[in-house]
Amino acid sequence: MSQLPYRNTEYFSLSDFKQIEVGLCNVSFVPLYGTDTEKKLLALFSPDDSNTIVGLYLLDRWWGVEDVLKTAEPSRTGLIKVSTLGERIVLYVLNRIVLRNEKSGEDVFFLCHCEREAAKILWKDGEAIGFYSFKPKGSLCRNFVTQCYQLPVMDTIFVRKCHRGQGHAIKILEDFVGSFRNEYIGLKFPLSEAISKVCEKYFSRYPADKELLWEVEKIGSPFQRTLIVNRLQKLNLKGKKNICIFSFCDMEILIFVIICDDEFNELIGISCN
Structure with a gap:
């Protein structure tokens, strides 16, 4: 820690032009991949909240959270597979920082994605605005290391608040289903109210896919899955x-x-x- 990249009087400017001092009391390493402690990021925490990250030290300088989410390619739009280290960092920022800062009653906290997590980032005009990740069929289950997923399972999905209500969640589901056309596909149990509504809209557009999407527990064996369309019907009946x-x-x-x-x-x- 004695070789941290800052001087005694260094300050970092936030997006609202507020300046905070960079010092030992608000700088710490955070693991990029959760339980994998070998690869870390140097993070700057808010002086008002020791759990809120306001900056990351990348490429020999401090970057604000919003700046990390922007790319030099304004034409980058749509869902793009996460493959580079830079994209892994963007995924971390969306999942571990932005989601927590914007959390609403319907949002769920996710664990850190692992280094080889299958994931895609949703880009709009060169800015990362969401993501989803999934477990491929045949991949080992983290909680049951001797068992493999029986079907592809989407386990995390997030769209920033300021971009919700614009059809992005439907596009994510379309992309996920389209990646495994004519295969059984899972969404991790339990489905949130928001995701249930997305599924209803999806089925109204693609009624032929009603027999493909399952709500999945654990590895998604035949006794650990429920057709989402059946679950939605039960919820509708219960609500009446x-x-x-x-x-x-x-x-x-x-x-x-x-x-x-x-x-x-x-x-x-x-x-x-």
């Missing part, structure tokens, strides 16, 4: 609650009340059958 209408008079005012909660109906002794 019985409606009961009754009336009562009070001070010559007739009031109609609609009850849509089964537990409340049972409590007051009303049958919706």
